[in-house]
Amino acid sequence: MSSELSFAEELGGVLGWAAALLLLLSAVVLAFELRRHLRHRALVALTALLAWLTLAGVVLRPSRVTTRGSVLGPQVVVLVDRSRRMLLRDGEQTRDEGARRAVAALRERYASARLNVLGFDEGAPRPWTEQPSPRRAGSDALGALEGVASLTTGRPDLIVLVSDGRLTRPAPSPRLEELRAQLGALGIQGHTVATTRVTPKDASVRAVRAAGAAVAHQPLQLVVEVGCAGGLDCDALPVTVRELRAAGPPEVLATGVATLEDGVGRVELSVTLERAGARVLEVALRAPGGDEIPDNDARLLTFSVARERVRLLHVAGRPTYDVRALRRWLKTDDSVDLVAFFILRTEEDDTATDDDSELALIPFPVDELFTQHLPSFDAVVLQDIDAVRYKLSQYLPALARYVSSGGGLILVGGPAAFAGGGYAGSGLDEVLPVHIPTGGASFDVNGFLPTLTDAGRSAPVLSALRELAKEGLPVLPGANLLGGPRPGAIVLWEHPRLRAGEQPMPVLALSEAGDGRSIALGVDGTHLLGFSEWAAESGGRAFGALWDGLLGWLMRDPRFEPARIELESECIAGEPTRLRVTRLAQQRGPLKLVLERLGAEPAPRTFEQPTEEGSVVVDVGALEAGGYTARASIGEAPAARVDFACERGGEAWSDSRPDPERLGQLARALGGVAVGLGGIGELPLPPATTVAAERHVTPWAPAWAWATAAAVLAGLHWLARRRAGLA
Amino acid sequence: MSRVTLARRGLLLGALGLGLAPGTARAFGTAGSFLPRSLSVGGRRLQGLRDTAPSRWAWELMRRTSAPARLSQVSVAADSRALFAEPFVVWSGADDPAPLQPEELRHLTRYLKLGGMLVVDDAEPSRGAFGRGARRELARLLPSSAPLTLPSTHVLYKTYYILDRPVGRVLGEPRLEAIVRGGQAQVLLLQHDLLGALARTAAGGWALEVEPGGARQRELAVRLAVNIAMYLLCSDYKDDQVHAPWLMRRRAQQR
Numbered sequence: 001m002s003s004e005l006s007f008a009e010e011l012g013g014v015l016g017w018a019a020a021l022l023l024l025l026s027a028v029v030l031a032f033e034l035r036r037h038l039r040h041r042a043l044v045a046l047t048a049l050l051a052w053l054t055l056a057g058v059v060l061r062p063s064r065v066t067t068r069g070s071v072l073g074p075q076v077v078v079l080v081d082r083s084r085r086m087l088l089r090d091g092e093q094t095r096d097e098g099a100r101r102a103v104a105a106l107r108e109r110y111a112s113a114r115l116n117v118l119g120f121d122e123g124a125p126r127p128w129t130e131q132p133s134p135r136r137a138g139s140d141a142l143g144a145l146e147g148v149a150s151l152t153t154g155r156p157d158l159i160v161l162v163s164d165g166r167l168t169r170p171a172p173s174p175r176l177e178e179l180r181a182q183l184g185a186l187g188i189q190g191h192t193v194a195t196t197r198v199t200p201k202d203a204s205v206r207a208v209r210a211a212g213a214a215v216a217h218q219p220l221q222l223v224v225e226v227g228c229a230g231g232l233d234c235d236a237l238p239v240t241v242r243e244l245r246a247a248g249p250p251e252v253l254a255t256g257v258a259t260l261e262d263g264v265g266r267v268e269l270s271v272t273l274e275r276a277g278a279r280v281l282e283v284a285l286r287a288p289g290g291d292e293i294p295d296n297d298a299r300l301l302t303f304s305v306a307r308e309r310v311r312l313l314h315v316a317g318r319p320t321y322d323v324r325a326l327r328r329w330l331k332t333d334d335s336v337d338l339v340a341f342f343i344l345r346t347e348e349d350d351t352a353t354d355d356d357s358e359l360a361l362i363p364f365p366v367d368e369l370f371t372q373h374l375p376s377f378d379a380v381v382l383q384d385i386d387a388v389r390y391k392l393s394q395y396l397p398a399l400a401r402y403v404s405s406g407g408g409l410i411l412v413g414g415p416a417a418f419a420g421g422g423y424a425g426s427g428l429d430e431v432l433p434v435h436i437p438t439g440g441a442s443f444d445v446n447g448f449l450p451t452l453t454d455a456g457r458s459a460p461v462l463s464a465l466r467e468l469a470k471e472g473l474p475v476l477p478g479a480n481l482l483g484g485p486r487p488g489a490i491v492l493w494e495h496p497r498l499r500a501g502e503q504p505m506p507v508l509a510l511s512e513a514g515d516g517r518s519i520a521l522g523v524d525g526t527h528l529l530g531f532s533e534w535a536a537e538s539g540g541r542a543f544g545a546l547w548d549g550l551l552g553w554l555m556r557d558p559r560f561e562p563a564r565i566e567l568e569s570e571c572i573a574g575e576p577t578r579l580r581v582t583r584l585a586q587q588r589g590p591l592k593l594v595l596e597r598l599g600a601e602p603a604p605r606t607f608e609q610p611t612e613e614g615s616v617v618v619d620v621g622a623l624e625a626g627g628y629t630a631r632a633s634i635g636e637a638p639a640a641r642v643d644f645a646c647e648r649g650g651e652a653w654s655d656s657r658p659d660p661e662r663l664g665q666l667a668r669a670l671g672g673v674a675v676g677l678g679g680i681g682e683l684p685l686p687p688a689t690t691v692a693a694e695r696h697v698t699p700w701a702p703a704w705a706w707a708t709a710a711a712v713l714a715g716l717h718w719l720a721r722r723r724a725g726l727a
Numbered sequence: 728m729s730r731v732t733l734a735r736r737g738l739l740l741g742a743l744g745l746g747l748a749p750g751t752a753r754a755f756g757t758a759g760s761f762l763p764r765s766l767s768v769g770g771r772r773l774q775g776l777r778d779t780a781p782s783r784w785a786w787e788l789m790r791r792t793s794a795p796a797r798l799s800q801v802s803v804a805a806d807s808r809a810l811f812a813e814p815f816v817v818w819s820g821a822d823d824p825a826p827l828q829p830e831e832l833r834h835l836t837r838y839l840k841l842g843g844m845l846v847v848d849d850a851e852p853s854r855g856a857f858g859r860g861a862r863r864e865l866a867r868l869l870p871s872s873a874p875l876t877l878p879s880t881h882v883l884y885k886t887y888y889i890l891d892r893p894v895g896r897v898l899g900e901p902r903l904e905a906i907v908r909g910g911q912a913q914v915l916l917l918q919h920d921l922l923g924a925l926a927r928t929a930a931g932g933w934a935l936e937v938e939p940g941g942a943r944q945r946e947l948a949v950r951l952a953v954n955i956a957m958y959l960l961c962s963d964y965k966d967d968q969v970h971a972p973w974l975m976r977r978r979a980q981q982r
Contacts, residue, residue, distance in 0.1 A: 359887065
């Protein structure tokens with residue numbers, strides 16, 4: 001409780017000053033009068049003073065004000081770093097555990113304060129909890145401070161920031177003047193608490209930067225920054241870049257050595273990614289012994305590899321109208337970089353000249369093509385070419401590996417294709433969508449109308465052709481005899497009469513093969529879609545519609561995929577991972593998502609969603625660190641695919657060094673102090689606030705008493721003046 | 728490994744033996760083979776000695792190259808839907824052709840739009856009546872596309888044989904003219920009586936003497952026919968960059 005003197009509260013400052021001025025003026029006039037008249041001077045002065053005082057009492061009505069209230073503790077906000085980096089271990093405990101200890105100590109230190117504990121990472125601060133929850137990579141302290149300053153619950157008196165100091169904002173080594181200018185506007189005092197000041201022994205890949213976008217077949221410069229800290233002995237660190245693949249072990253793309261100076265080094269590596277789409281690269285260093293954090297020795301990064309042009313190898317065993325149609329169509333597409341080899345002469349042909357200089361023929365560079373240049377192609381079309389006769393057989397296993405590692409392959413029919421060309425048991429048949437039978441005839445010469453399967457009726461790859469061929473396809477002149485589809489293959493066209501075992505014989509089938517895709521087209525008459533009496537009705541556009549779909553699907557053109565698959569957020573090992581699958585091209589039907597780890601043995605995991613339409617979020621649970629491929633099929637249509645990387649710590653763990661200096665700068669800019677865990681007890685306490693709850697006003701005398709006294713004393717003063725001879 | 732395949736020639740002969748006449752029914756492996764059909768316009772079919780030339784053309788192609796071909800003699804009317812069955816047709820004659828009828832114009836326009844190739848062969852270039860008449864009708868057919876002289880570097884001169892100039896039964900002009908559409912020489916205008924050089928007698932000999940003469944001239948005429956067929960089947964394949972250094976060396980050797 002407190003008590004104080006108060007005057008008429010309704011009077012403004014101007015009226016008060018006017019009253020004081022009037023009294024002062026009266027005193028001056030009286031003093032002037034008393035200097036001239038010396039009789040009863042004391043009496044006149046005394047009565048005048050009393051009259052003035054009572055008159056002042058009338059105007060000012062003095063009162064005694066008594067108030068009762070309570071003392072409120074200061075409002076303190078504790079901001080705790082919740083970024084993923086706080087999960088790093090410092091010896092026996094994580095930085096997060098250090099932060100929990102800091103919060104406990106702050107609760108004790110500021111027991112009398114109104115404490116509010118918030119966690120911060122990349123967005124607005126949120127209530128802090130000790131329960132495990134998904135983490136983000138960044139820790140934006142500046143954003144968190146600004147967020148606290150604008151809280152609707154009122155601006156706090158004090159902020160205490162708890163972190164290891166390796167913040168996203170402010171940047172390393174911030175300038176104090178700039179920080180002060182930025183934080184001074186908040187008008188809040190702040191302290192910082194460093195959860196650790198011990199730098200772990202750690203070699204890490206600090207950053208991987210690419211010079212420009214990744215384009216298939218073009219060298220991409222990677223700048224790999226590495227660091228070594230905590231007294232670890234590393235003058236040079238070997239760095240390796242590998243591409244993770246679905247089939248087989250990772251492929252080494254580049255190696256180099258980073259020389260370190262003052263604990264940091266960098267190496268520039270050139271890598272060439274041959275396949276377009278999402279590709280997972282591992283950038284790893286070989287750490288010296290004693291490395292305490294092995295999880296950040298490698299980064300797993302997903303590169304979205306663009307394709308400027310489709311580089312296509314077209315090899316044909318003999319020139320026919322089918323070859324003509326395909327070549328003409330490929331040449332009209334400016335996005336196709338076509339390399340073609342056609343067998344124009346065989347050993348049996350009589351050219352009617354012994355002089356080769358009269359012939360415009362070149363040797364078929366089979367060895368050069370299928371060893372040296374094969375990886376540079378996005379897709380290979382083998383059209384009616386006898387693998388045995390043209391010595392292709394020995395390269396077919398390499399061609400199969402090319403497909404498995406991401407290449408595209410179309411085997412186009414003809415008398416010398418499939419079984420007729422010696423492809424059965426060649427190794428290449430392992431990556432084809434169909435089995436190739438051995439023994440017996442290799443093709444059937446009878447014309448037929450291919451039958452669309454359920455998949456053929458719904459697959460986007462055939463949608464344009466379906467539009468143009470609503471009345472049915474032309475009669476195709478016979479077919480290669482093919483076996484049944486391989487597991488996972490999708491058959492689009494079947495033969496209406498011929499069978500492969502118990503089921504109709506496939507005529508057109510697609511399949512994924514490792515990282516690549518392959519197509520088996522067991523006919524040599526698709527040119528009839530472009531030039532025939534049937535084709536004349538559609539302007540010959542059906543041929544382009546078919547091949548646009550086939551080549552587009554082979555190249556993973558989104559137009560021909562049934563769905564788009566995206567990660568809902570960055571994939572971090574051990575944290576829940578969710579994939580969003582969006583149906584495309586009016587695809588309907590249940591969704592089946594198959595998740596497989598790149599280059600690893602564990603069996604694929606399958607997730608099924610009965611929802612028929614719209615986009616679906618599939619929770620695939622917590623994954624281990626590594627590369628993954630997700631395939632989503634809608635109904636019977638061929639599957640869409642995406643590859644993605646899942647890291648243990650990701651960018652957040654790339655630099656494990658704490659940064660207490662940055663916390664010190666922050667504290668200075670906030671007008672506070674920076675302490676470690678042990679110094680929390682020394683943090684100064686902000687002053688408490690008193691809040692009034694009750695107020696009593698007691699006047700010294702009632703207004704009428706002041707008025708009566710003033711009138712009486714004014715009368716006495718008048719009598720004294722008369723006696724002194726004043727007017 | 729046991730597998731069944733048919734040799735190329737055996738396959739074609741077998742197809743013929745089975746009576747699979749091109750244009751009516753086609754079998755696996757033959758549907759895409761070269762078939763030079765003769766064009767009949769205004770009811771005028773290719774007749775006389777030259778009607779054997781298309782099958783000889785196919786035979787020479789098959790003998791000399793890996794390209795499959797059909798040996799049938801097929802004539803197709805310009806106003807029939809059968810015109811669209813194959814992408815190759817030869818219009819040959821000696822006299823001024825009758826004006827194309829509307830249906831013929833319509834079908835030929837559609838044929839060329841689909842990408843078909845037309846070879847116009849003047850059987851008597853010294854008179855030039857057919858050549859002039861054909862050009863007149865082509866101007867009606869393709870009013871916006873005039874014939875151009877193909878440069879000596881054109882791919883037609885190197886699709887299989889390396890040739891310096893066109894030659895037929897007659898030596899004719901040392902140049903080829905064509906109507907080029909979409910980068911392709913779609914209508915080829917010959918003033919060399921190519922079919923005359925290819926025509927055979929029933930006894931198996933050459934039906935017509937070449938002028939000025941010599942086996943070399945006939946051989947070069949056959950080579951031109953082979954090159955035209957290869958151009959049809961492979962288009963500008965020999966213009967691909969991969970062939971350039973080889974062909975430059977060959978040209979240098981020839982000189």
